[in-house]
Amino acid sequence: MLGSFAVLRKQSLLGDAISHAALPGIAIAFLITGAKDSNTLLLGALVSGLIGTFWIRGIVTKTHLKSDTALGLILSLFFGFGMLLLTFIQKQPNANQAGLDKYLFGQAATLVESDVWLMAIVTGICLIIMLTFWKEFKILLFDADYTKTLGFNTKTIDILITSFIVLAIVLGLQTVGVVLMSAMLLAPAAAARQWTNKLSAMVFLAALFGAFSGVFGTAISASQNNLSTGPVIVLVAAVFVIVSFVFSPSRGLLFKQIRFIKNRRDLELHKTLAFMHNIAATHEDISHPHAIIILNNFQGYTKGTLQKLVDKGYVELQGNMWSLTEKGFETASNLYNQQNENDE
Amino acid sequence: MMSSAQFEIQLIASLVAVACAIPGTFLVLRKMAMISDAISHSILPGIVIGFFITHDLNSPLLILLAALTGIITVILVEYIQKTGLVKEDTAIGLVFPALFSIGVIMIAKNANDVHLDVDAVLLGELAFAPFDRLLIGGTDVGPKSLWIVGTILLITITLLFTFFKELKVSTFDKGLAASLGFSPAIIHYGLMSVSSVTTVGAFDAVGAILVVALMIAPAAAAYLLTTDLKKMLGLSIGFGIFSAILGYWVAHWLDASISGSITSVLGLVFLLVYLFAPTKGIIAVMYREKQQRREVSLITFLLHLKNHDEISERHVKHLNEHINWQKVRSKSVLDLAQKNNMITIDNNIVSLTEKGDEFTSKAIDYIITNEDAQIEDMKDDFFLFRG
Numbered sequence: 001m002l003g004s005f006a007v008l009r010k011q012s013l014l015g016d017a018i019s020h021a022a023l024p025g026i027a028i029a030f031l032i033t034g035a036k037d038s039n040t041l042l043l044g045a046l047v048s049g050l051i052g053t054f055w056i057r058g059i060v061t062k063t064h065l066k067s068d069t070a071l072g073l074i075l076s077l078f079f080g081f082g083m084l085l086l087t088f089i090q091k092q093p094n095a096n097q098a099g100l101d102k103y104l105f106g107q108a109a110t111l112v113e114s115d116v117w118l119m120a121i122v123t124g125i126c127l128i129i130m131l132t133f134w135k136e137f138k139i140l141l142f143d144a145d146y147t148k149t150l151g152f153n154t155k156t157i158d159i160l161i162t163s164f165i166v167l168a169i170v171l172g173l174q175t176v177g178v179v180l181m182s183a184m185l186l187a188p189a190a191a192a193r194q195w196t197n198k199l200s201a202m203v204f205l206a207a208l209f210g211a212f213s214g215v216f217g218t219a220i221s222a223s224q225n226n227l228s229t230g231p232v233i234v235l236v237a238a239v240f241v242i243v244s245f246v247f248s249p250s251r252g253l254l255f256k257q258i259r260f261i262k263n264r265r266d267l268e269l270h271k272t273l274a275f276m277h278n279i280a281a282t283h284e285d286i287s288h289p290h291a292i293i294i295l296n297n298f299q300g301y302t303k304g305t306l307q308k309l310v311d312k313g314y315v316e317l318q319g320n321m322w323s324l325t326e327k328g329f330e331t332a333s334n335l336y337n338q339q340n341e342n343d344e
Numbered sequence: 345m346m347s348s349a350q351f352e353i354q355l356i357a358s359l360v361a362v363a364c365a366i367p368g369t370f371l372v373l374r375k376m377a378m379i380s381d382a383i384s385h386s387i388l389p390g391i392v393i394g395f396f397i398t399h400d401l402n403s404p405l406l407i408l409l410a411a412l413t414g415i416i417t418v419i420l421v422e423y424i425q426k427t428g429l430v431k432e433d434t435a436i437g438l439v440f441p442a443l444f445s446i447g448v449i450m451i452a453k454n455a456n457d458v459h460l461d462v463d464a465v466l467l468g469e470l471a472f473a474p475f476d477r478l479l480i481g482g483t484d485v486g487p488k489s490l491w492i493v494g495t496i497l498l499i500t501i502t503l504l505f506t507f508f509k510e511l512k513v514s515t516f517d518k519g520l521a522a523s524l525g526f527s528p529a530i531i532h533y534g535l536m537s538v539s540s541v542t543t544v545g546a547f548d549a550v551g552a553i554l555v556v557a558l559m560i561a562p563a564a565a566a567y568l569l570t571t572d573l574k575k576m577l578g579l580s581i582g583f584g585i586f587s588a589i590l591g592y593w594v595a596h597w598l599d600a601s602i603s604g605s606i607t608s609v610l611g612l613v614f615l616l617v618y619l620f621a622p623t624k625g626i627i628a629v630m631y632r633e634k635q636q637r638r639e640v641s642l643i644t645f646l647l648h649l650k651n652h653d654e655i656s657e658r659h660v661k662h663l664n665e666h667i668n669w670q671k672v673r674s675k676s677v678l679d680l681a682q683k684n685n686m687i688t689i690d691n692n693i694v695s696l697t698e699k700g701d702e703f704t705s706k707a708i709d710y711i712i713t714n715e716d717a718q719i720e721d722m723k724d725d726f727f728l729f730r731g
Binding site for chain 2: 015016020058059062063064065066068069070071072073075076077078079080081082083084085086087088091182183185186187190193230231232234235238241245253
């Protein structure tokens with residue numbers, strides 16, 4: 001759901017960066033408390049995720065480095081630091097340390113009931129906040145300057161959205177793991193984007209796709225041995241994306257190709273008609289018949305196009321001869337005029 | 345005294361650092377830093393397939409296949425981007441998790457009993473690198489990964505020297521490169537191939553994450569310090585080697601993961617540069633912003649003086665109220681103006697000097713024409729002390 005905002009804000013890879021950046025937070029939280037209580041660990045992850053996010057912001061706004069560099073930098077540096085801490089922890093004489101690395105790759109099966117409740121509650125809060133601030137989010141998304149002039153505090157809204165994205169990522173970490181979290185965030189949103197131009201519909205669809213891939217993925221991975229849940233969920237989501245890319249009615253590749261071919265046919269038809277018009281115009285009688293053979297030298301002429309012109313009533317065929325009808329002549333002479341008018 | 349294993353680890357780490365810094369510099373300049381992250385993840389299926397065929401983690405075929413997957417990633421990302429359905433970053437974010445998932449599933453399905461787990465791929469373990477020796481005719485010629493990384497580095501350096509001009513031109517001016525007759529596409533894919541190969545060659549020594557860090561962090565730090573491509577390359581190589589060696593000793597001291605600690609040192613280096621770089625660092629930028637704010641205030645103040653001849657309007661106290669500045673701020677502006685000989689204060693009445701008057705007239709010109717360069721030159725002409 002929140003992924004929609006990330007995709008539309010061109011911050012897609014933020015998810016990836018945050019999920020990596022959360023690692024040192026988990027490790028530090030563990031170092032401080034010494035316990036493997038999932039709530040404190042999540043808090044740590046949240047804090048370090050936020051620090052990472054705002055540092056990325058700082059790098060992008062204050063220096064000349066581009067956002068991709070900032071993202072890659074924070075991602076790898078935080079993750080490396082997290083690894084350092086994790087290996088450091090592993091050397092500590094603390095029996096509790098085992099299992100910290102499950103956060104890395106995630107394992108939905110390790111979730112206990114309290115985790116699920118926590119997730120449900122947070123999702124609920126996200127939903128409520130999103131509905132409350134719907135208008136603000138939307139306007140900030142599409143026209144930040146306008147929002148500012150309307151007197152909204154764009155910074156607060158921005159921080160709010162970002163915090164929720166971070167929160168969602170941190171929660172998701174446990175389920176699908178660091179590497180695949182970004183896909184969970186992006187894939188449903190990217191798929192949903194193909195089906196609609198409306199934000200509300202997109203968010204709804206993204207949630208739907210996300211839920212479906214979650215359910216299907218878990219089902220598939222449960223049906224077979226040795227399949228971890230996270231990757232399967234991601235692959236299911238990827239299938240959704242591919243299907244959406246290809247089959248979506250207005251933006252999909254398939255329909256785009258069909259439209260493309262159709263346009264080309266139309267153009268060929270027009271070309272043939274215009275060519276016929278040129279020939280016919282040299283005669284006083286427009287319906288004076290001409291041999292089909294003279295059309296053969298003309299590119300874009302096929303039997304098919306000729307037949308089509310006949311079907312439309314622009315051309316009449318008599319044996320090997322063709323002649324323009326009244327209607328055909330009219331259309332042909334207006335063909336380019338109309339286009340000019342349309343252009344203007 | 346260093347043992348030979350310790351020396352070898354540091355040597356490998358430094359070589360990897362150099363091998364990464366070179367393509368990394370260009371990736372950062374070409375705004376493709378995230379591609380390296382994507383490659384480092386998506387080479388996993390390539391490695392897995394290669395491993396099934398050869399059953400040897402160090403075989404050249406493995407590197408070739410993995411590099412191929414890396415290039416496939418790049419092509420896929422570009423294809424998705426070209427359809428115009430989603431933005432580039434989304435395309436990257438979609439492609440590599442999918443490929444990575446395929447890799448993870450392949451490992452889980454088929455390779456449970458062999459030594460190849462996700463942790464090793466992602467994190468690597470430099471500490472074991474010296475124990476994997478390369479034997480030629482029964483004699484020990486050094487660790488295998490040293491040879492692999494060394495070869496890759498050699499190839500990279502050769503390519504760098506051969507195509508330096510082409511790389512430089514195509515990085516900074518694609519149009520010019522195309523018009524001069526080198527195909528930007530070939531250079532692009534060449535660079536991508538080198539990055540893939542480097543990533544793969546380095547991954548089993550240092551892990552995928554460290555490869556990304558070694559590619560981006562030194563280059564980003566160097567980018568903040570210089571605007572010269574050659575210097576940037578040199579600096580990022582220097583940062584890379586420094587972090588590799590220092591990181592090794594930190595890891596030795598903490599008894600923790602070497603790759604993690606190298607990355608942390610890199611992070612520290614970048615943080616220091618980020619804060620203290622002379623012209624592009626945060627502190628310098630903030631200082632400059634403050635200076636500019638004060639200089640703008642100064643100009644506002646001088647304009648006010650020029651517009652008002654009345655004594656009452658030129659009283660120090662009145663200025664405080666009129667332009668609505670805090671005491672400290674007006675004092676600092678007054679001081680600055682006085683230091684630069686632009687005003688004189690007589691009995692708390694401020695008046696413009698001749699120089700101040702001239703400066704103000706020019707400033708008005710600037711405000712009307714609004715040419716950026718002019719005001720900086722002008723400031724250089726008039727200011728003895730900057731804000």
